[in-house]
Amino acid sequence: MADEDVAPEQGELAITRTGDRLRLAREAAGLSLADVATRTRITQRHLAAIEKSDYSELPGRTYATGFARAYARAVDLPEAEIGASVRRELEEDAYGSRPLYEAYEPTDPARLPTARLTWTLVVIALILVSAYGVWRFLSVEPDEALIAAQNRAADESEAPQGEVAATPASKTGTASAVAANAPVVLTGLSEVWIGFDDAKGKTENWRTLDAGETYQVPPDYIEQFTLRTSIPQALKVTVGGRDVGSIGPADTLVKGISLKPADLVARTEGSVGTTPPATRPQPKG
Numbered sequence: 001m002a003d004e005d006v007a008p009e010q011g012e013l014a015i016t017r018t019g020d021r022l023r024l025a026r027e028a029a030g031l032s033l034a035d036v037a038t039r040t041r042i043t044q045r046h047l048a049a050i051e052k053s054d055y056s057e058l059p060g061r062t063y064a065t066g067f068a069r070a071y072a073r074a075v076d077l078p079e080a081e082i083g084a085s086v087r088r089e090l091e092e093d094a095y096g097s098r099p100l101y102e103a104y105e106p107t108d109p110a111r112l113p114t115a116r117l118t119w120t121l122v123v124i125a126l127i128l129v130s131a132y133g134v135w136r137f138l139s140v141e142p143d144e145a146l147i148a149a150q151n152r153a154a155d156e157s158e159a160p161q162g163e164v165a166a167t168p169a170s171k172t173g174t175a176s177a178v179a180a181n182a183p184v185v186l187t188g189l190s191e192v193w194i195g196f197d198d199a200k201g202k203t204e205n206w207r208t209l210d211a212g213e214t215y216q217v218p219p220d221y222i223e224q225f226t227l228r229t230s231i232p233q234a235l236k237v238t239v240g241g242r243d244v245g246s247i248g249p250a251d252t253l254v255k256g257i258s259l260k261p262a263d264l265v266a267r268t269e270g271s272v273g274t275t276p277p278a279t280r281p282q283p284k285g
Contacts, residue, residue: 018068018085019053025075026051039074042067053089061090182240182261184217186227192234196225197255203228209235217259228255239264 016024026036033044033051040047049057050071055064065083072082186194188209195206204225209215229235232248239261247267248254258264 017053018082018089019051021085022068022071022075022077022082023051025072025077029075031075036071036074040067040070042070047071055086055090055093064090178239178261178265180261181219184222184259184261184264185214185238186217187214187236187238188212188234189236190231190234192229192231194235195228196221197228198225201255222259222261225259226255227257227259228253230254237264 026033033047036042036047037044046058046063046067049055050064050068055061058064058067065086068086069079069083072079186209188211190211191208193206193208194215195203198204205221207215227247229247230253231251232246232254233250235247237244237247242265244264244267247257258267
């Protein structure tokens with residue numbers, strides 16, 4: 001009678017696939033998939049695929065056989081027999097056309113997806129580029145501490161341009177011919193800082209000109225302010241389209257330069273022969 005009870009069960013096992021056999025053995029042992037995962041260190045997702053004999057969900061042919069053998073050990077089935085059965089099913093399912101090896105992590109640890117990591121790096125790069133742009137923009141304009149330092153340096157030094165600035169307009173004959181409203185244009189021959197001082201010598205306004213950048217001095221600036229710069233040779237000054245030449249020795253802080261058209265022309269004509277040629281900027285074009 002016992003043999004008759006066993007025979008149907010053996011017959012049932014004979015017609016099932018390997019995954020069904022492993023599942024039945026697990027259930028007979030009173031184990032859950034989680035228990036088998038703990039014993040084998042194989043994820044439940046892959047164990048469930050083995051039980052369904054759906055080997056396409058596994059990372060590769062070698063892993064399919066190895067996982068099935070490990071499962072068999074956990075439920076006390078002959079692992080060699082299970083391994084051979086899986087290989088046979090793989091051939092029947094034409095699974096051999098899949099790559100023999102694919103990258104696999106046996107445990108499913110929490111990890112950052114590749115796409116998310118890529119976007120994170122892109123965002124960080126954009127933040128760094130933006131931060132550099134802000135820093136560059138803010139660093140172009142000198143702060144008040146720099147202006148104060150330049151003012152002190154100019155006050156403590158006796159720059160030769162002071163004598164040039166004192167040249168009266170009455171010494172030239174052509175200065176009187178310059179229109180009082182002639183446009184005064186400042187052009188950067190290279191990056192150059194310029195400032196505008198009030199009657200007390202305090203720099204109220206300043207800016208930086210890039211190479212080739214022009215700035216037409218507003219009429220109210222011409223009347224209220226004087227010009228200062230720390231790189232005279234990098235600044236081209238024109239009055240009504242006329243280049244008035246260098247406003248001071250190279251790499252010397254100059255200040256108190258009148259912006260009135262007649263004074264600029266008279267100042268330049270009065271200083272002809274006193275400024276070394278090497279310190280005079282060469283007009284472009």
